[in-house]
Amino acid sequence: MNRRDYLRSTLGGFAFIGTAGLGSALSAPSSPSAGKTAALSGSAGMASFAGNHNHPAEYELPQLAYSYDALEPHIDAQTMELHHSIHHQSYVNGLNNALAKLAEAREKNDFALVKHWSKEVGFHGAGHFLHAVFWDVMSPDGGGEPEDADLVRAINASFGSFEKFKAHYIAASSAVEASGWGILAWEPFHDRLLVFQAEKHQNLSPMVTVPLLPIDVWEHAYYLRYQNRRGDYVRAFMNVVDWDAVARRFHEARRMLG
Ligand SMILES: [Fe+2]
Structure with missing residues (x-):
């Protein structure tokens, strides 16, 4: 697996939940066929740089690896x-539309609305990529605690213990102002884990x-x-967390970017 394959298969083609820095440098639009067929066990429906600068390939809704009722009663x-x-x-x-508008802007050399469409890429792009990861880290067989030794070690080193991580994650996620996400993320420069909030999909989040x-x-x-x-929903979510999927992401991220 090369660097680009890794990013599209495990990170949703986006290393961060935003529109700048390493995330945008490493992001890749999907090819129509890849997005349509990819299940979410390890894939976010992304593909390589298909299309061209005037007609970029479109992103597509990834399929779930489980049925809509599989996470009952928790979700x-x-x-x-x-x-x-x-x-x-x-x-x-929304992401496809914004990218098409920006392609049109390049074609016409008219960037009067570039600020608007760039914000749309940030909002809809982060929304798409985060949802793809979200589906991937849930499982009908989830819950409990991670078993992967490296992930356990990283959680302990970053948060003190799994229980402290869990309390922090639940509190941060429950307290997001208005709409957004709670996120456990890996920070590659110092090889540590962070918990943070993302208002809407893209605000207040550490880049890279x-x-x-x-x-x-x-x-x-x-x-x-x-x-x-x-808070009840956040606590219920902990019962469907696929820690094996989380550990897989952790290892692949460290291998490719560490
Ligand atoms: Fe959502």
Whole structure:
């Protein structure tokens, strides 16, 4: 696996949840075929630099590796279906539209709206990539604690213990102002783990970190079942975390970027 293959298969083609720095330098649009067929066990539906500068290949909604009702009772089937097929699809559409508008701007050499469309790339791009990782780190067989020795060591070194990490992650995710994400990420320069918040999808986030375990705390992710009890949803999410998938991301990120 080369560096680009790694990024598209494990990071959603985006090393960070934003629009600048290493993330944008390493991101890659998907080819139509790859996005359509990729399941999410290890893939975010990304592919290599297909298309060209005027007609870039479009991103596509990745398929789930499990059914919409597979995460019951922790996350209900209706929420999963709406979340994946409607909300995630809208980010994919928004990203493709923004990229098409920017391609048009280059073609016409008219950048009057570049600020607007760049923000759209940030919002919809981060939304698409984070959701792709989000689906990938959940499993009907999830929950418990990580078993991977390196991940356990990193969690202990960065947070003190798994219990301290869990308390920190739940608190940070529950306290995101308005809509956004709680994120466990790997920071490559000092080889450490961070927990942070991302308002909306892209604000207040450390650049150049690799998301390992993002949790969506937009209301659409939990309101049908949990209403205003976001904390209950966050705690329930811990029961479906696929720690093997998190460990895989951790190892691949360190191998390729460390
Ligand atoms: Fe979402």
